[in-house]
Amino acid sequence: MLEIGTHYLEIEKPLLYLHILGGFISLGTAYLLLFIKKGNKRHKKLGMIYVYGMSTIFVTAIPLSLLGEFNPFLFVIAIFSFYLAFSGYRQGRDRNGAREQIDKALGIFITATGILFYGLAISAYLVEDSMWITSVIFGTIALVFGINDYRRMKIVERPDFYDRTNLHLNLMLGGTIATTTAFIVTIEPFATMWLNWVAPTIVGTPIIIYFSKRELAKKTT
Numbered sequence: 001m002l003e004i005g006t007h008y009l010e011i012e013k014p015l016l017y018l019h020i021l022g023g024f025i026s027l028g029t030a031y032l033l034l035f036i037k038k039g040n041k042r043h044k045k046l047g048m049i050y051v052y053g054m055s056t057i058f059v060t061a062i063p064l065s066l067l068g069e070f071n072p073f074l075f076v077i078a079i080f081s082f083y084l085a086f087s088g089y090r091q092g093r094d095r096n097g098a099r100e101q102i103d104k105a106l107g108i109f110i111t112a113t114g115i116l117f118y119g120l121a122i123s124a125y126l127v128e129d130s131m132w133i134t135s136v137i138f139g140t141i142a143l144v145f146g147i148n149d150y151r152r153m154k155i156v157e158r159p160d161f162y163d164r165t166n167l168h169l170n171l172m173l174g175g176t177i178a179t180t181t182a183f184i185v186t187i188e189p190f191a192t193m194w195l196n197w198v199a200p201t202i203v204g205t206p207i208i209i210y211f212s213k214r215e216l217a218k219k220t221t
Contacts, residue, residue: 022056088171
């Protein structure tokens, strides 16, 4: 609970419970989706549960960040996670490649997030905080997604099915990594703080590469 003077803000407790519940639902569903058949009704239903969980994390993280001692890194991670989950959902649902106005807004959204990460990197570097490394890594990832979105918006042709599903997969797995990062940072299994932040990305990136290669290989079969 957050204390201001001698009083607690009661609103923080239900928000925190919802935030934790959304995290458990998202992570549990995400890891389950890795091991079930893709594209069937069960996959789609679980995918929607995942999106709802990630949306809950985002909606509750914003007021929690503002009510308590502000943690800009967790705040930006919440934004990052939401973009990945919702953009991934859009790729899974829109067979035309998700190039509507809402998708353009998502591209601007993640680009701004990348710039914000670089701002945090500069601030951390100036005070000799090793978290600048984390900020540069996540800022670069965010900008890559933003640039990719910008390029997609200029394509007129309907995307190849497997290219679209591969992007859907990459975004959803990226969102899972981001949410796992927030969880790892909370329990701090490593003594070095920046390692807690980047460990899920180090472990998760080969997994994304594996599933991406497997998905794209279907184009030639």
